[in-house]
Amino acid sequence: xxxxxxxxxxxxxxxxxxxxxxxxxxxxxxxxxxxxxxxxxxxxxxxxxxxxxxxxxxxxxxxxxxxxxxxxxxxxxxxxxxxxxxxxxxxxxxxxxxxxxxxxxxxxxxxxxxxxxxxxxxxxxxxxxxxxxxxxxxxxxxxxxxxxxxxxxxxxxxxxxxxxxxxxxxxxxxxxxxxxxxxxxxxxxxxxxxxxxxxxxxxxxxxxxxxxxxxxxxxxxxxxxxxxxxxxxxxxxxxxxxxxxxxxx
Amino acid sequence: xxxxxxxxxxxxxxxxxxxxxxxxxxxxxxxxxxxxxxxxxxxxxxxxxxxxxxxxxxxxxxxxxxxxxxxxxxxxxxxxxxxxxxxxxxxxxxxxxxxxxxxxxxxxxxxxxxxxxxxxxxxxxxxxxxxxxxxxxxxxxxxxxxxxxxxxxxxxxxxxxxxxxxxxxxxxxxxxxxxxxxxxxxxxxxxxxxxxxxxxxxxxxxxxxxxxxxxxxxxxxxxxxxxxxxxxxxxxxxxxxxxxxxxxx
Numbered sequence: 001x002x003x004x005x006x007x008x009x010x011x012x013x014x015x016x017x018x019x020x021x022x023x024x025x026x027x028x029x030x031x032x033x034x035x036x037x038x039x040x041x042x043x044x045x046x047x048x049x050x051x052x053x054x055x056x057x058x059x060x061x062x063x064x065x066x067x068x069x070x071x072x073x074x075x076x077x078x079x080x081x082x083x084x085x086x087x088x089x090x091x092x093x094x095x096x097x098x099x100x101x102x103x104x105x106x107x108x109x110x111x112x113x114x115x116x117x118x119x120x121x122x123x124x125x126x127x128x129x130x131x132x133x134x135x136x137x138x139x140x141x142x143x144x145x146x147x148x149x150x151x152x153x154x155x156x157x158x159x160x161x162x163x164x165x166x167x168x169x170x171x172x173x174x175x176x177x178x179x180x181x182x183x184x185x186x187x188x189x190x191x192x193x194x195x196x197x198x199x200x201x202x203x204x205x206x207x208x209x210x211x212x213x214x215x216x217x218x219x220x221x222x223x224x225x226x227x228x229x230x231x232x233x234x235x236x237x238x239x240x241x242x243x244x245x246x247x248x249x
Numbered sequence: 250x251x252x253x254x255x256x257x258x259x260x261x262x263x264x265x266x267x268x269x270x271x272x273x274x275x276x277x278x279x280x281x282x283x284x285x286x287x288x289x290x291x292x293x294x295x296x297x298x299x300x301x302x303x304x305x306x307x308x309x310x311x312x313x314x315x316x317x318x319x320x321x322x323x324x325x326x327x328x329x330x331x332x333x334x335x336x337x338x339x340x341x342x343x344x345x346x347x348x349x350x351x352x353x354x355x356x357x358x359x360x361x362x363x364x365x366x367x368x369x370x371x372x373x374x375x376x377x378x379x380x381x382x383x384x385x386x387x388x389x390x391x392x393x394x395x396x397x398x399x400x401x402x403x404x405x406x407x408x409x410x411x412x413x414x415x416x417x418x419x420x421x422x423x424x425x426x427x428x429x430x431x432x433x434x435x436x437x438x439x440x441x442x443x444x445x446x447x448x449x450x451x452x453x454x455x456x457x458x459x460x461x462x463x464x465x466x467x468x469x470x471x472x473x474x475x476x477x478x479x480x481x482x483x484x485x486x487x488x489x490x491x492x493x494x495x496x497x498x
Contacts, residue, residue: 058337061337063337063340063344064344065343065344065347067343067347068340068343068344068347069340071339071340071343072336072337072339072340075336075339075340076336087321087324087325088307088310088312088321090320090321090324091312091317091318091320091321091324094314094316094317094320095312095313095314095317098314098316098317098350101347101351102350102351139412163388
């Protein structure tokens with residue numbers, strides 16, 4: 001049995017929902033409500049000691065990290081391939097996915113915390129916040145909560161993240177000027193791993209990503225969104241109020 | 250033809266030298282002397298616009314990022330397997346490799362910059378430093394050079410990186426208490442990708458990693474180092490003067 005513990009179809013949860021839908025795999029969906037801090041609950045932390053979504057459970061085996069989950073799904077269910085057969089393209093898929101994980105996503109995520117999680121943190125009473133902080137297993141996550149509950153990130157930090165988002169979209173424009181898809185001639189996990197971040201940029205920074213500023217990425221986004229699997233993943237439950245949405249539409 | 254552009258057998262260069270030696274693959278070695286800033290030369294930046302080693306060139310195709318290079322070598326030359334056949338172990342291999350890339354290595358690397366690159370930066374005249382900074386393609390790398398040429402990282406940043414190194418070794422102790430190797434029952438790329446960082450900790454922080462403080466990791470290190478492939482990789486050229494060595498022995 002395949003089970004996915006995930007939040008709304010945005011950010012890292014979207015990557016795995018999208019991959020499962022592209023592959024046409026049946027799975028049991030467990031919605032983890034991040035706004036109710038269910039990811040820090042003792043039951044969830046038993047699954048993932050880092051207290052983060054998504055988590056895949058396959059016949060009892062627990063797999064964490066969205067990028068690794070998608071490679072795992074490819075290893076076990078290769079019938080609908082999302083890794084290019086050509087090893088050079090496969091390497092390009094991994095290089096781009098790594099770039100998303102290490103550069104693009106953290107830059108966008110800082111803005112997600114600054115805009116969305118900050119509203120949540122500031123709506124909490126001091127004792128509620130203390131209780132939440134006390135349950136977060138990762139120091140890095142606790143620090144981010146404390147930051148947005150206080151003065152938030154510095155203007156210099158936010159500017160630098162914005163710059164990185166511009167670099168990320170520029171990189172996509174360059175790659176998509178040279179090949180049909182991000183890894184080459186094949187629609188791959190590079191698309192699936194990048195999609196929620198690019199969609200988040202369109203939402204938060206329409207000045208950085210629009211039809212004129214980044215026409216290839218804009219067209220890429222439309223083509224990805226036309227796919228039935230993308231639409232099926234985006235139709236998964238979303239309990240985030242409109243006012244708090246950053247990554248998900 | 251296989252060609253590897255690499256520095257001394259430490260840090261990320263060691264990961265790919267080690268993998269090539271385990272697989273018994275012939276390759277043309279191109280030594281890139283980081284202390285002569287050859288990684289920023291126009292010829293090298295044509296190969297890797299990020300100006301970083303290692304880079305693999307296989308029959309003209311350029312592959313960057315040490316972790317991706319090792320997966321590529323596995324995809325193309327699977328005869329001596331370094332990825333577990335079991336997909337759950339394979340996922341564990343990738344989760345640990347990702348942890349090394351995103352957490353363990355950056356934490357140790359900050360100390361490498363603070364101890365070693367700082368000595369280099371401070372030995373340069375102002376105009377020499379300006380010239381080097383002007384050639385570095387990545388802003389993040391330029392910023393690190395400017396940091397270590399000045400007051401270096403703050404005590405708080407260095408302390409936090411030290412804390413992360415302790416967390417990394419603790420994680421290894423836990424995993425190695427549950428399985429023979431980092432990904433499970435199979436010696437894998439998880440060992441190869443972690444080895445140079447663990448070896449660097451032994452060199453820089455003998456108080457964090459010694460036979461008493463982390464006995465399983467200590468024994469793991471000895472077992473990895475007994476392998477002929479590890480010894481062959483460690484015997485590759487090393488032009489770094491002893492006083493500047495951090496990652497490599």
